[in-house]
Amino acid sequence: MTVMQKKTDSPxxxxxxxxxxxxxxxxDAIRADVVAGRGERDxxxxxxxxxxxxxLELGSxxxxxxxxxxxxxxxxxxxxxxxxxxxxxxxxxxxxxGQWDWMRDPKIHSTTWEWDMASPAALWKHSHNELHHTYxxxxxxxxxxxxxxxxxxxxxxxxxxYLGQPLWNFVNACLFEYGIAAYDLELGKNWTKLxxxxxxxxxxxxxxxxxxxxxxxxxxxxxxxSGPSAPTTLAANVVANVVRNLWTHSxxxxxxxxxxxxxxxxxxxxxxxxxxxxxxxxLGAANISGxxxxxxxxxxxxxxxxxxxxxxxxxxxxxxxxxxxxxLFDRYGLTYATGSLPRQVASAWKKVVRLSLPxxxxxxxxxxxxxxxxxxxxxxLGGAPARRERQAA
Amino acid sequence: MTTASPxxxxxxxxxxxxxxxxxxxxxxxxxxxxxPLVPADYLDMxxxxxxxxxxxxxxxxxxxxxxDAATVAIRPGRDWRGHVPGQxxxxxxxxxxxxxxxxxxxxxxxxxxxxxxxxxxxxxPGGVVSNHLVHHARQGTVLRLEQACGEFTLPExxxxxxxxxxxxxxxxPVMGMLRNQAAGLEDVVLVHSAPTAADVIFGAxxxxxxxxxxxxxxxxxxxAEGPLDAARxxxxxxxxxxxxxxxxxxxxxxxxxxEHLATTGAAAPLHTERFRAATVVTGAGGRVSFARSxxxxxxxxxxxLLEAGEAAGVLMPSGCRMGVCFGCVAPLRQGAVRDLRSGDxxxxxxxxxxxxxxxxxxxxxxxxxxx
Numbered sequence: 001m002t003v004m005q006k007k008t009d010s011p012x013x014x015x016x017x018x019x020x021x022x023x024x025x026x027x028d029a030i031r032a033d034v035v036a037g038r039g040e041r042d043x044x045x046x047x048x049x050x051x052x053x054x055x056l057e058l059g060s061x062x063x064x065x066x067x068x069x070x071x072x073x074x075x076x077x078x079x080x081x082x083x084x085x086x087x088x089x090x091x092x093x094x095x096x097x098g099q100w101d102w103m104r105d106p107k108i109h110s111t112t113w114e115w116d117m118a119s120p121a122a123l124w125k126h127s128h129n130e131l132h133h134t135y136x137x138x139x140x141x142x143x144x145x146x147x148x149x150x151x152x153x154x155x156x157x158x159x160x161x162y163l164g165q166p167l168w169n170f171v172n173a174c175l176f177e178y179g180i181a182a183y184d185l186e187l188g189k190n191w192t193k194l195x196x197x198x199x200x201x202x203x204x205x206x207x208x209x210x211x212x213x214x215x216x217x218x219x220x221x222x223x224x225x226s227g228p229s230a231p232t233t234l235a236a237n238v239v240a241n242v243v244r245n246l247w248t249h250s251x252x253x254x255x256x257x258x259x260x261x262x263x264x265x266x267x268x269x270x271x272x273x274x275x276x277x278x279x280x281x282x283l284g285a286a287n288i289s290g291x292x293x294x295x296x297x298x299x300x301x302x303x304x305x306x307x308x309x310x311x312x313x314x315x316x317x318x319x320x321x322x323x324x325x326x327x328l329f330d331r332y333g334l335t336y337a338t339g340s341l342p343r344q345v346a347s348a349w350k351k352v353v354r355l356s357l358p359x360x361x362x363x364x365x366x367x368x369x370x371x372x373x374x375x376x377x378x379x380x381l382g383g384a385p386a387r388r389e390r391q392a393a
Numbered sequence: 394m395t396t397a398s399p400x401x402x403x404x405x406x407x408x409x410x411x412x413x414x415x416x417x418x419x420x421x422x423x424x425x426x427x428x429p430l431v432p433a434d435y436l437d438m439x440x441x442x443x444x445x446x447x448x449x450x451x452x453x454x455x456x457x458x459x460x461d462a463a464t465v466a467i468r469p470g471r472d473w474r475g476h477v478p479g480q481x482x483x484x485x486x487x488x489x490x491x492x493x494x495x496x497x498x499x500x501x502x503x504x505x506x507x508x509x510x511x512x513x514x515x516x517x518p519g520g521v522v523s524n525h526l527v528h529h530a531r532q533g534t535v536l537r538l539e540q541a542c543g544e545f546t547l548p549e550x551x552x553x554x555x556x557x558x559x560x561x562x563x564x565x566p567v568m569g570m571l572r573n574q575a576a577g578l579e580d581v582v583l584v585h586s587a588p589t590a591a592d593v594i595f596g597a598x599x600x601x602x603x604x605x606x607x608x609x610x611x612x613x614x615x616x617a618e619g620p621l622d623a624a625r626x627x628x629x630x631x632x633x634x635x636x637x638x639x640x641x642x643x644x645x646x647x648x649x650x651x652e653h654l655a656t657t658g659a660a661a662p663l664h665t666e667r668f669r670a671a672t673v674v675t676g677a678g679g680r681v682s683f684a685r686s687x688x689x690x691x692x693x694x695x696x697x698l699l700e701a702g703e704a705a706g707v708l709m710p711s712g713c714r715m716g717v718c719f720g721c722v723a724p725l726r727q728g729a730v731r732d733l734r735s736g737d738x739x740x741x742x743x744x745x746x747x748x749x750x751x752x753x754x755x756x757x758x759x760x761x762x763x764x
Contacts, residue, residue, distance in 0.1 A: 042490055054438060
């Protein structure tokens, strides 16, 4: 993709300034409806999910005490992986967004919650809620675009280092929680501050403390409690953490990387109105289609568009308000980017591979359908820019 | 055996030390396993009323008292420390998914054989929590509790002559005293005002106490007789000046009693209890920002900062909500607030951290609260 402002066929060229403000007003109205209707049903939902997650985690860890027996190992790993995914996605991510602050329950509140991953909640909230959600997909401002280690947009200058980005991306996926922690610290940029800046040193210490506690639980205490099953429990916990990392990485890639998601120029957001902000969120995210299990396990980030429009509305409401949002896209002639999980993951990976090379090199591979077409594409290397694909579910 | 043998004493000390270190070890182990949560997060799922838990209680029954009042019987958590008759307890109730804190008088015996406590609630028009408790509370629901507090109690040495003046739900703390301490009081007069006889909370029980001779009861039914005023009070209680008085009810009633006692030159003390802060002034309002949570809200001059913050989703510490307990105090980093009871202005400039009671303070200009 190319930043929207440089495109010849801008997807918003047909919208007037008034249209954009009308879209904003309609989205404000949707938001107000949900806020007015929040209540007991929603509170019961998040408590039920938290209760189920904790029971599943307890049950799985208990099973793993006997992980020497392969069936216990398998069931334990499966259960713990699901528990960790639920904890990070539907529970942790959404609570830290303040989606449940309205309940005034100090135990389920963005200011008190701590989650089961390497990056401390407070640090993550800054880089995610304040930076990513404010500057969504603005090249040069939203570091979630490639996490500072990858080229995910034609407008990022290519350097040979990016040749390895399919590999970096895979390694980052496996170790995603540590990648997030390093990213939240902006470690690459702040490396020298480790010696000089006491405030940064404190932040780094907080991360290390969190990582130490996480590792002590999963890789020391729980295995030791398993007695003779210690090695297999250790392995199980490593696997569960990697499964969780791969899953969350995939879901998050699907949110902003698939083909069809727009990016924006740095100065395009100067003096942005509320309507324009909403519009950027509408075009800068992609959904994952699927059933209730998909939505639950992605923490309802399968409704990434709705989440970006209303980051602090309870996640269980995204599915309910999605038809109204979709209707808005249709009426204003905008494309609602969505696709199944395998399709969106493949699309995101394709982009990672394509942009590891200079612009246009793999331009036509996106539409390859046969070996013959592949040969033809390679012989036409260096041709037209990548074709934009927008997918309708 | 009266003395420990010289061999057994060190042995006992050693086993005690061992037990202690085992217990500490188990706690550390549980904590490192539960991280980033705490073990209590898991224990609360099965045993919210256990010793060591945040204080909670489970509703065991809701008994209607009148058409719009009910007594909620609650089994308190193991750490409940009991109460003195006349005190209130703050309860955190979830209504429409939102936890709201209110204070209600304890009306139950202090040593109920089933270990339960009772609060009596009158549903006030528009009252979110009171209406919920009276009409919709369900048996089995777990509520948050705080320990009982309040100074509206009888002294250990009971005065010889006592007068209670109450109106509406103002009877509730007094009922707590009568149920527990009536036998120890020699000469009690109770003047109670309610719209009609049917509206008298605990009506049957009060009339029984009166017929048993434990209290002299004067009911004033204000729908028929008009509100209780000083003249009526003097007529009902000729020896008013000799009596130590406990009064609980709306601000108007309390003022009547206080004025009347002042004019009669009564020497005996007057104790009063209000259920709501009496507001006398309003500020101009302003934009309130909560520094640590990052929330910002435009508050008008009549809304306490506590409510403004809660509405904005800030985790506000709170207490009695009437300016008594100081449970809601927070630092004002910058700005100006007005005390809703007195009109007093409090200001803070950058770098300050003036402690203010958020439940009775409203913004009068932009404010920056350190929460």
